[in-house]
Amino acid sequence: MKANFKMALDSIFANKMRSFLTMLGIIIGITAVIAILAVGNGATSQITGTFNDLGASTISLSVSDKAIKADYITKADLQTMKDSIQKLDYISPDARLAGTITSDFSDKSVIAYGGTTDLQFTNQTMKNNLVYGRYFNQNEYDDAKNVAVISEDGATVLFNGRKDVVGEKINISYRGTALSLKIIGVTASSQESTVGFFDAENMPVFIATPLTTLETLNPELGNLDSVTVKVSSKDDIDSVSKQMVRLLETRHEKVGDDLYSATNFLQSLDQIDSVLGLFINFIAAVAAIALVVGGIGVMNIMLVSVTERTREIGTRKALGATTNTILFQFLMESVILSLIGGIIGLVLGILLANGVASALDIVPSITPGAVILVLLFSSAVGIFFGIYPARKAAKLDPIEALRYE
Known part of the structure; x- marks a missing residue:
């Protein structure tokens, strides 16, 4: 596993510009999602918190x-x-x-x-x-x-x-x-x-x-x-x-x-909170489309990488590398690409969220759970879009791969 990890990093850093452009879609997607969620949740918390303080124990008694x-x-x-x-x-x-x-x-x-x-x-x-x-x-x-x-x-x-x-x-x-x-x-x-x-x-x-x-x-x-x-x-x-x-x-x-009814503002506040949450999540989901585009970019570059390294794959197989070893090598490279893009996007998203929140005079809400979810999602993108290129590399016939020009 350590050898595969090192080979994956070597391959990524050997083509720095190509790797960065590959990650760009994921970076943009993660940045947008984090910024929208952080600012949106912060604004929601501030709005609901303010009205909660005003109406937490207040009842409006009215006549029909x-x-x-x-x-x-x-x-x-x-x-x-x-x-x-x-x-x-x-x-x-x-x-x-x-x-x-x-x-x-x-x-x-x-x-x-x-x-x-x-x-x-x-x-x-x-x-x-x-x-x-x-x-x-x-x-x-x-x-x-x-x-x-x-x-x-x-x-x-x-x-x-x-x-x-x-x-x-x-x-x-x-x-x-x-x-x-x-x-x-x-x-x-x-x-x-x-x-x-x-x-x-x-x-x-x-x-x-x-x-x-x-x-x-x-x-x-x-x-x-x-x-x-x-x-x-x-x-x-x-x-x-x-x-x-x-x-x-x-x-x-x-x-x-x-003829008489008694209502509490918190009842309406729950509905407002629910609508705001739905709207924020919808906007974040739209922004997450960039992640899908980024994932397709990862798949594309991994297919190119498999083609470029066909003779390398044949040599490794001829020297005893198993199909699973080759599969894991390329899958790890795909995951690392996505994970690095996710981390960069996370940092940029936090910076963007703080900048926007500061301009709007609100406190952004970035939870540890959201950070973990972003990293897991980035890894999942790498796995999902890296499986096909990795399987293609793993199934190459060593003799045909060695003859590849």
Whole structure:
């Protein structure tokens, strides 16, 4: 085996340019497959990871389009669910409106969120950690106080770069109605979670205020058709979801009407992940066609090599080399060619993946399993496309081979 390995290497390095051109198809194929898988899987992990953090223990409770006004979720329903369902940590409406916000220094578009005191933890756009001030309390919610919490980046835009704007006044305008609010808290910047949805220059300001206060601008917001719920753990999602739906059906006397549904974002996330994986694998499979082309190139060059070395084969057979020895010699040469091409392609693929990932600001995902699979696949290409030339060499008649010119 050692002798065959050395002979195979000698043959490859004796024709360096020809060997490199033979490997080129495999190199290109492996490079493309590795780069696509690494960047694709890295992007998928980043996307699903981000949304997983946002919605791992979040439930969206909604009312069907078939519902009438009496079927909508009420504020009393919210309190009853929170008091009676264990492992339900936070619950708040998804009420919002888009209008204009003005300060003494600037005016911008605004998205105002209205909810209960739990809005601090259920709002999927604004961060829940406060950098200045506080969140509105139950008394301010019950009394519909004109108070608001603003995001840090919104404060910077409205107040000439200042972030600590607790105590400042802002005005919200919606369909000709204005509302003056006092800022009592500032949350961490919300732009990180909304970049991609808005152009930076046109980014709206985000504020949170008691739903009872926001209803003065739009009374229809009190007809709650959806609420967001946070549970203690994602393992509690199913049980809490069933309890909420059952409670609403009982309170509104709509048992069996399928008017209420509770969904978790992770359910949709699994489908997204599956579709992304299928798409990435399809693109990688298309790129892998280059490997087939490379394999054909290996077979072609091995057939040429057999023809060129016919007299050598005859001499070796005349000196006692068995058919299996000749077969193994040429098969090993084919495998080594493919394996070297695979290793080069692997290195180039990793470099390309890191370059593309760096440009896209993501972390490429290259697993040891993928590396092993690439090397095994390269060897398999060498074996598959090297069998025919090797068998042809092994079956040469030694007498005829010695007469070959």
